[in-house]
Amino acid sequence: MSDFEPGDQASIASVTDRVRPVAIGAAVTAIHFLGDRAAFVGAEESVALVDGEGDISRVTVHGGGILCTASDGARIAMGGDDGKLAELNSKGEVAVLATDPKRRWIDNVALHPDGAVAWSAGKTAFVRSGRSEDKTFDMPSTVGGLAFAPKGLRVAVAHYNGVTLWFPNMAAHPEFLEWAGSHLGVVFSPDNKFLVTTMHEPALHGWRLADNRHMRMSGYPGRVKSMSWSAGGKSLATSGADAVIVWPFASKDGPMGKEPAMLAPLQARVTVVACHPKQDILAAGYSDGTILMVRLEDGAEILVRRNGTAEVAALAWNAKGTLLAFAAEDGEAGLLPL
């Protein structure tokens, strides 16, 4: 079904002719910007660093599949099925941060702006910060996701039936936020007031951290795999439906009792979302290869990439918001300067 394009999309403003195609040539699972270079993280072994001119240099980081990535803008931390936690800096230098003695998969990784790194292998979560020794914490079940709180050294660890809030440098008991089901991804709101998880079932779950009140965010036809906070953290954009589902977080109650906005509906599933770092705009990628830029305020759309290709696998903005990078599952990628 690649022939509905004229009627459907002719009226939409298009910037498709401004996209610089980049041929990565292998499956891409994530994109992060390191300075001015876009780092396209492959499904296996290597990262392709692409500069503004479209020149590609490849760096090998793992001896197998790359399972998870996190970036703070200065470096990318990656966990692999080779049992290694590796780091790539903006010069393209690779360092191995940790090796699991049992060669277990490194399933999750998170970075803190002050330099701390958290990772997990099976049920065990690890944190390394500053000069101190690595801290470890065994969860009741396999870790599904990790996130650092924006303030202080606090790690949210998602697992079955809830989230553990762990303070690696304190003897205090970790806090446990309970909700039945399997929690796979976790994010704090930028203002540190809310915690949101993606679940195995097609739903999000949230907690208001002041009083641990629950927020159920359900109704998705598919599992939510991509979440992105808008500039300023007033809303959370998500994948998983045939429109971008945007939950309001501006008030003290967050999305409790409110309906989400449904932007940019298409006859395809949203697979990945990325909010612009400065303006109230987001980029959304779909299962049919379409990429749109969408204004949060009124849902106005600009076409970045047409449908009819492989599923969009990754999207990222550079820190200034002047460059959008994207990649499809088949390794077809591009850069859009704005």
Added chain:
Amino acid sequence: MPSSTPQKIPVTVLTGYLGAGKTTLLNRILSENHGKKYAVIVNEFGEIGIDNDLIIGADEEVFEMNNGCICCTVRGDLVRILDGLMKRKGKFDAIIVETTGLADPAPVAQTFFVDEDVQKNARLDAVVTVADAKWLSDRLKDAPEAKNQIAFADVIVLNKTDLVSKAELTEVEARIRGINPYAKLHRTERCKVKLSDVLERGAFDLDRILDIEPDFLEAGQDHDQHDHEHHDHGHHHGHDGHGHGHGGLKHYHDEEMQSLALRTDKPLDPTKFMPWLQNLVASEGQKILRSKGILAFSDDDDRYVFQGVHMMLEGDHQRKWKEGEPRESRLVFIGRELPEQIIRDGFESCITS
């Protein structure tokens, strides 16, 4: 093969009670020179004596889906591991999932029905159960897990046949058949079985769903059975099964776990059959371990095939009925304390008059 998607990676689930020989079979699969590469998900790391970067340790983490259905459990670890393995697509041909000896095969099988991502990339090929010829009969009495594993199997590797007499072998096979007459059964010593008999069977493939013909042939090959008939009756007096001869064949009826076969050469009414089947698995799904069927609907020139695990069903139009092929509907249920008469009556009511 219209309804099978070739790029989906076949997954074999390997079950079997403690000590039956799962690890022996796995080691054979991994060391034999067959030109294929397998990714193996094991529950106890280190038992496999072969160095392979595609051997992954798993934790058998079963959780309930939040959909109000208590037997709708899936293996969360498997969802995660399969997702990770897909990053290395092209580096292996098939996946083998070993379960622990005490595991219920249902959550593993259900993972392939429920999870959207798993379904997209992988398909359940067959449940292969390794059984210990010497001890299985005892385990069927005292270990519900062992019985589940036999009931669930598409292929049964009856191992350690060199440790039992011919009579004991006949006895244990009859017990297996009392629970699951539809699985392919292979007798082995030290799990020496042709790998093509256990791998890439397509047993869960809707295209090859079944022969729903009971696989009694192998049990019938023994002729010295009458000598032991009497002994069997005496020995099992008061236990949960009873044996009786049928001209050289021996049948056991397991009082707890049964299979039920239904058949009609009259067309089924789809507007009655589908709601009936869905209601049946919704209300009795905890008892029904496996269900399979080939269906002939009225005013429909296509064969319809379905299969299920507990409350989950999947089905599709498979192909046109062939010229001269009898348009017959056949269904099989394997389960615990099946309400046989209710199922038979319900099925009858779906036949067009």
